[in-house]
Amino acid sequence: MGSDDGYTGNGGTPSGRAEMSRVLIFDTTLRDGEQSPGISLNKPEKLEIAHQLARLGVDVIEAGFPITSPGDFESVQAIAREVEGPVICGLARTAHQDIDAAWNAVRDSERPCIHTFISTSDIHIKHQLQTTRDDVKGQTRAAVAQAKGYLENVEFSPMDATRADLEFTAEVVQIAIDEGASTINIPDTVGYVMPHEFQAYLAGLYELVPALHEVILSVHCHDDLGLAVANSFGGVLAGARQVECTINGLGERAGNASLEEIVMLLRTRRADVGLDTGVNTTELARTSRLVSRLTGYPVQPNKAIVGRNAFAHESGIHQDGVLKERTTYEIMDATTVGLQSNSIVLGKHSGRHALRKALEEMGFELDGQTLNTAFKRFKEIADRKKQVTAMDLEALVTDELREEIPGYALEWFEVEASSRRPPHASVSVTLPEGGSATGTFTGDGPIDAVFQAINAATEVAAKLSEFTIGAVTEGQDALGEVSIVLAVDGFTGAGQGVSTDIIDAAARAYVRALSVAVARSRADEALGLPETTTP
Numbered sequence: 001m002g003s004d005d006g007y008t009g010n011g012g013t014p015s016g017r018a019e020m021s022r023v024l025i026f027d028t029t030l031r032d033g034e035q036s037p038g039i040s041l042n043k044p045e046k047l048e049i050a051h052q053l054a055r056l057g058v059d060v061i062e063a064g065f066p067i068t069s070p071g072d073f074e075s076v077q078a079i080a081r082e083v084e085g086p087v088i089c090g091l092a093r094t095a096h097q098d099i100d101a102a103w104n105a106v107r108d109s110e111r112p113c114i115h116t117f118i119s120t121s122d123i124h125i126k127h128q129l130q131t132t133r134d135d136v137k138g139q140t141r142a143a144v145a146q147a148k149g150y151l152e153n154v155e156f157s158p159m160d161a162t163r164a165d166l167e168f169t170a171e172v173v174q175i176a177i178d179e180g181a182s183t184i185n186i187p188d189t190v191g192y193v194m195p196h197e198f199q200a201y202l203a204g205l206y207e208l209v210p211a212l213h214e215v216i217l218s219v220h221c222h223d224d225l226g227l228a229v230a231n232s233f234g235g236v237l238a239g240a241r242q243v244e245c246t247i248n249g250l251g252e253r254a255g256n257a258s259l260e261e262i263v264m265l266l267r268t269r270r271a272d273v274g275l276d277t278g279v280n281t282t283e284l285a286r287t288s289r290l291v292s293r294l295t296g297y298p299v300q301p302n303k304a305i306v307g308r309n310a311f312a313h314e315s316g317i318h319q320d321g322v323l324k325e326r327t328t329y330e331i332m333d334a335t336t337v338g339l340q341s342n343s344i345v346l347g348k349h350s351g352r353h354a355l356r357k358a359l360e361e362m363g364f365e366l367d368g369q370t371l372n373t374a375f376k377r378f379k380e381i382a383d384r385k386k387q388v389t390a391m392d393l394e395a396l397v398t399d400e401l402r403e404e405i406p407g408y409a410l411e412w413f414e415v416e417a418s419s420r421r422p423p424h425a426s427v428s429v430t431l432p433e434g435g436s437a438t439g440t441f442t443g444d445g446p447i448d449a450v451f452q453a454i455n456a457a458t459e460v461a462a463k464l465s466e467f468t469i470g471a472v473t474e475g476q477d478a479l480g481e482v483s484i485v486l487a488v489d490g491f492t493g494a495g496q497g498v499s500t501d502i503i504d505a506a507a508r509a510y511v512r513a514l515s516v517a518v519a520r521s522r523a524d525e526a527l528g529l530p531e532t533t534t535p
């Protein structure tokens, strides 16, 4: 990183000043983003996203909340051990065992960080924490001191700060800085603040806590009123040099500030604002697709920057203008966010070597059994589809080569569909305890029949809550992609499937989602986990 990146090389400890022209990007897709209902990423999926975030060039990856479950702990630890480049951060409440868990999870990173938080709003102090302001101050002091005893880079957040008394929040922030916090993050936890109000709040904080100039000021905004990016930008104008955000704006309730939007806002208006990030913007579209596939959260077509219509022109006047000169109706070039058409095209005569090379060009290093599996699936698809493009390969590799979720797997299905009688499906699935089971069902439609037959085979009464179907590319022979969210006994699971046959894609997605939901409910039964405050 350059000298203006806010990091001194001191184990990745930021040295913050509002004069920095670089805004640090703190990605919390794997922590706050993962708190979106129905998202449950396993370790290999989290690692895959973390590697892509490193390729994207984010400064900090908040990899999880280690105390919440052994699975979360292991994922943060694996990311800390494997992912090079960004600072790897673990979240912790102020409790002693939370900080210990976060430290143990991130300690093997070259650039570890602990992010600890406690609420400063009276609403939270009275009703949720059921404590006093004095106790909040004491907990802040102890937590930051404990974390600082382990490592240099400590971030502190006064949760629900924008609804809290400014003077009290300032006292707590001062304590965190006195104890050595290197980043102070101000969250708009419930997405309530307005941009001008947030700027005034931060200006007030700078006035009350002059030492804030010596650390990195960060902002963390939620999108309940659709203002997360506007508020984050307001924060930057007020002096923040770190923005906490997520890919596709994922996160609790309405989500967090969208990473791609804040990054492209700063890049596109760099000349006017005088600030930029270190993000390699050409990786934005691919990162968005990967996160969407693995979380099962589709990106709305008109989503700024990464929506499939973000650079499409429908009206004749606009099309005419763009054909004459792109800038007539485009403020950004689609290629700068990685939406250029990729030249890779393979067909049914392409061999293993060509596939491997194409995947390598796209950043996927496959060997041995994984390459064999990829090649087998590629051949099946190339037999049915004339040209296999980079987008197809990306969808296929993301879907097929993820480590299998321990649980159920689809063996085969048969479905009879007709407009004259109800469709009938039979399926066979392998079971987590070994062996396989078959199920049949006569349903409303062929896909419903397959889903109900899977329920019958597994003897799990899963309830479908979201079903999204899309095409990976254009054309009649395009690969179909299905995302599913379902619930089993109140535990949600998401899954995706890709195939030229949409029923096959749907069945694969359903079995994956079912496996996730069942694994979550069993893990919860098995573990007596300490209760966490989901921020």
Ligand code: KIV
Residues within 6 Å of the ligand: 032, 117, 157, 159, 160, 185, 187, 188, 189, 190, 220, 222, 535
């Ligand atoms: O929204 C919030 O307040 C949080 C904190 C942990 C920063 O996510």
Ligand code: ZN
Residues within 6 Å of the ligand: 032, 187, 189, 220, 222, 252, 535
């Ligand atoms: Zn949050």
